[in-house]
Amino acid sequence: MPLSLFLATLGSEPQVVTLALQLLAQKGVEIAEARVIHTAPRSPAIARALADLEGAFKTPPLSRYHLSFELLASPEGLPLSDITTAQEAEATFRAIFGLVRHLKQQGATIHFCVAGGRKIMALYGLAVAQLLFDGRDGLYLLVSEPDFLAERRMLLQPGDPVRLLPVPFIPWTSDAALLADILRYENPLDALRRGGELQRQMERQRKAVFCEHVLTRAEEEVVALLVREGLTNEEIGERLGRSAKTVANQLSSAYAKLADYMAWYDRRVDRHALIAWLHDYYAA
Structure with a gap:
């Protein structure tokens, strides 16, 4: 025991x-x-x-x-x-x-x-x-x-x-395997650095799952242009050959999916929130 x-x-x-x-x-x-x-x-x-x-x-x-x-x-x-x-x-x-x-x-x-x-x-x-x-x-x-x-x-x-x-x-984690990884380090400063690396890896993986599997391909194309270039709905539509209304609908769907994915039920999810959350993912 x-x-x-x-x-x-x-x-x-x-x-x-x-x-x-x-x-x-x-x-x-x-x-x-x-x-x-x-x-x-x-x-x-x-x-x-x-x-x-x-x-x-x-x-x-x-x-x-x-x-x-x-x-x-x-x-x-x-x-x-x-x-x-x-x-x-x-x-x-x-x-x-x-x-x-x-x-x-x-x-x-x-x-x-x-x-x-x-x-x-x-x-x-x-x-x-x-x-x-x-x-x-x-x-x-x-x-x-x-x-x-x-x-x-x-x-x-x-x-x-x-x-x-x-x-x-x-x-910092509830995952037993990740905690076991941290326990390998005798120096707490090394453990802190490793913990930061693992957190960044986990966060990037979470964003990849959202973009590649939660969003549809059409939604991901719209989101990528929004985050990478900060384009308006009209500009995104011109780039992709879609109407501004279609782009708006696809972004609205992406906002709703992000709120559900991250359990952000008490906060507003809009283009600014989407850009802030995915900026580093699309910048890499």
């Missing part, structure tokens, strides 16, 4: 991790393991947070979960004490990407709370989720009153003013 795993970024407030995990459990999410991403414990605040977490997971209800720590490090293996430079930021991105990539290659379902630690950890967590997550995975923030967090209480009690909010994100 695939692993269902809780992943969390950690700063100086360990209760962010424990509260998020308990709130997930209240939602009926089954978690087998908890992994905590953190910087090197060279500051007293981080060292204390790590120690508090270790203690909390030794007693119920958290002792049911296996706890492990993921130290942020550079590609050379040097631990990151903080994230304040461009080099440290890139190393953080690589580390989070590498961890999630490894887990997804194992078939894990990931519930990722990015409420702890530096804000840049949350931003890179979102970027990695968009690249590697599928429909089973979730991304979350923890929202509470400042006074509540200041209590540093690790366990939930009824009525506590704290909520776990899902973070909306758009996975």
Whole structure:
């Protein structure tokens, strides 16, 4: 059975991790393991947070979960004490990407709370989720009153003013084969570039299907002249030996087919929309 795993970024407030995990459990999410991403414990605040977490997971209800720590490090293996430079930021991105990539290659379902630690950890967590997550995975923030967090209480009690909010994100693909292609890349920047290439290929294929199979041959001839040269209906008619009315009817049919093809039911599809959508296809 695939692993269902809780992943969390950690700063100086360990209760962010424990509260998020308990709130997930209240939602009926089954978690087998908890992994905590953190910087090197060279500051007293981080060292204390790590120690508090270790203690909390030794007693119920958290002792049911296996706890492990993921130290942020550079590609050379040097631990990151903080994230304040461009080099440290890139190393953080690589580390989070590498961890999630490894887990997804194992078939894990990931519930990722990015409420702890530096804000840049949350931003890179979102970027990695968009690249590697599928429909089973979730991304979350923890929202509470400042006074509540200041209590540093690790366990939930009824009525506590704290909520776990899902973070909306758009996975770049729902196609398992394309996601597997992205998972081949160890460097997140290479994965981003590959993702862009695949998106452009998919978009061009989608436009080719529309022009070559959805439109009739007569409609495609009219559309091609409109998009390539921006001709009027009269000019297109003269070029093709058709009346302007016939051209208008064929374009109207193309607009309706595009709206249906792209599910653009709430927007106007006219010659401007058609040109904008197909410009790069006919320019290639």
